[in-house]
Amino acid sequence: MPFSEIIAQDRALAPLRSALRRGTLHHAYLFGGPAGTGKARVARLVAQAANCEGGEAGPGGLPDDACGRCGPCRKIERGLHPDVLVLQEERVMAKAGRWEPRGGRAPSKDIVVDQVRDLVDHRLALKRFEGRRRFVIVDPADAMNPQAQNALLKTLEEPPEDTTLVLVASSPDRLLPTIRSRCLRVPFAPVPAELVEERLRAEGRGAEEARLAAALAGGSLGRALALDPEALAALRDSVLAAVALDPGDAGAWLAFAKAHGEDRAQATELCELLALWLRDVLAARAGGARLALAELAPATRRAAAAPAPAEVVRRRREVQRTAAALRQNGSPVLALERLLIGWFHGRA
Ligand SMILES: [Zn+2]
Structure with missing residues (x-):
């Protein structure tokens, strides 16, 4: 099942899966921890599991994992689900054709206040389309400049019904204390080098190369894979x-x-x-x-x-x-x- 692809993050996954089973997801999470430890991936898996139509139901009647195969799972994987909104740096979204900076200026490397206002005033003002639960994934949340963070405060305080916000941050300390205090913190830990090495070996890397990449990546599986x-x-x-x-x-x-x-x-x-x-x-x-x-x-x-x-x-x-x-x-x-x-x- 998809959650099993995430390694060495049991402390983060256990409370999330328990909330999925019981249908008691919080309205705002802050996934904090080093880059390359699976934070963004887990955010999407939670959105999939909460909307999955093929997963095995837990005691609360709801699945705590995604099947990865049903319609909603596939749509979320491909970024096409209308109830799973992803907010990224302005220049990343502009490049993907999902956003145009206001006033003809060049796209910023930050997440800017216009993007947050568009999300809050337009997209979240609408009802859910087809999913059981709506998700807003801000990835990376520490790219929001202070004005953008302030524009999100009210939504974190009084979120729309059946909506969960997930802020993904490698440097959560760059977020305003007022933002941090309104989110439930989910800590992601560096992945132990021997587990990174094991994963690289499973991907077909040679022993020497896997050991070296694991040693250099400092607990980030993402970096190790890129090496x-x-x-x-x-x-x-x-x-x-x-x-x-x-x-x-x-x-x-x-x-x-x-x-x-x-x-x-x-x-x-x-x-x-x-x-x-x-x-x-x-x-x-x-x-x-x-x-x-x-x-x-x-x-x-x-x-x-x-x-x-x-x-x-x-x-x-x-x-x-x-x-x-x-x-x-x-x-x-x-x-x-x-x-x-x-x-x-x-x-x-
Ligand atoms: Zn599914």
Whole structure:
């Protein structure tokens, strides 16, 4: 059954499935937790299960899972169900032809107040069309700017009948406290690396590749799936480029930080891989233990012959500190700049 495809999120799923069985879904949920842990997928599965016509009914007479095959399940899967409304960033919806920015301006990377007003004043003002329960999925809810969030407050307070709002957020702290306090919080946890690895192996990935992608993805199954051989090769090239930077050429390493800091997840993966590689350097120095990154062996052996081990340890600590900072907040470009300054000139 579809909920079984979600791994390691029992704490999130149990109360949702219980509410589905009893027909007691809350009117507003906040699905919070790291990217790539299944939040958006679960939001759609809940909408499917609540409207499914083929699922097995639970004790309350209602199904607590979707069948995935009936008319409503298929419509929701394809984004065609009139009672399951999805609100996304303006430029994403504009690109898909589902929204046009007012006043001829360029589409925003946020979810803007016009989009929320359109939802509240027009779409939610209508009666349900064909489903048992209507859903509004705001994905990602942390893309709503403050005006958009304020425009949604009243609906969260007094939602239309038989309607559930699901706010999906990787950074729930970016939502106003007034929004957070009106939603029932459903926490999604990072997926343990061994389960990510298992899933990648089940998808036909090689053992080495699955292990590496799982280690780099930091609990995000979505990121791990995106780390295919090509993405891993690009990351390895970035590691080699980072260690080849000339400490005297500040222009070059500022450019490196800018180029690799555009995407937070990629910057984090780069730091994780750098830390793994520096561990390999220490291992090679200590007498050729098996290397985690066999493809980088020549560079590893060269590096093992050069700087003092204390320097490798120091650099590795800097990288780990940067990776941890990147998992929180702050600018990825600045984090990488700070890392390179720390490497080449010592941390202030
Ligand atoms: Zn169904």
